[in-house]
Amino acid sequence: SQQGEEDPQALSIQEGENATMNCSYKTSINNLQWYRQNSGRGLVHLILIRSNEREKHSGRLRVTLDTSKKSSSLLITASRAADTASYFCATDGSNYKLTFGKGTLLTVNP
């Protein structure tokens, strides 16, 4: 069963706009990670946020974590066409085993 569930399932925006994706999970975690997958390719690690952190930034990415609500959000600012991809959240609960959500398909239109 999936631990994380992303919302929305699909998101279409214009270049330059911000994109926000949400992730909810069910059980306690050590950390939560976000990955990007371009069509037909492997997943690429974007950012990791530990359970004792509330917010983290990396370039145009901003991740928040609310452990009381068991939820996280990924914000991509000033989107580019190259950001078009599927984005997955993954939770690491124990023994370094990642459990993935089903992903959000982001389309950034030029």
Added chain:
Amino acid sequence: DAGITQSPRHKVTETGTPVTLRCHQTENHRYMYWYRQDPGHGLRLIHYSYGVKDTDKGEVSDGYSVSRSKTEDFLLTLESATSSQTSVYFCAITDQGYGYTFGSGTRLTVV
């Protein structure tokens, strides 16, 4: 991705035949994983390894076995392939869980 390769990249096999997929890493990472990716299901963990000869089952392990006889190689075997095992298989590695590196995937079709 650098440091991890999967082979083959594509394979078509017949129902009932055994199939072995290989994951090779050059990072000397302790942890290795096999996931499958299917539409509507995201990625699901099949098996993982936390050291040489140390493996454990994941969420969808039925019909699969693994072996890890040395640090750099993690093999996934479909003992008798079925059409339900048609999927894209990804290998991943990590050292201490601080971000996982994924291979490029193996697209397996069972006919």
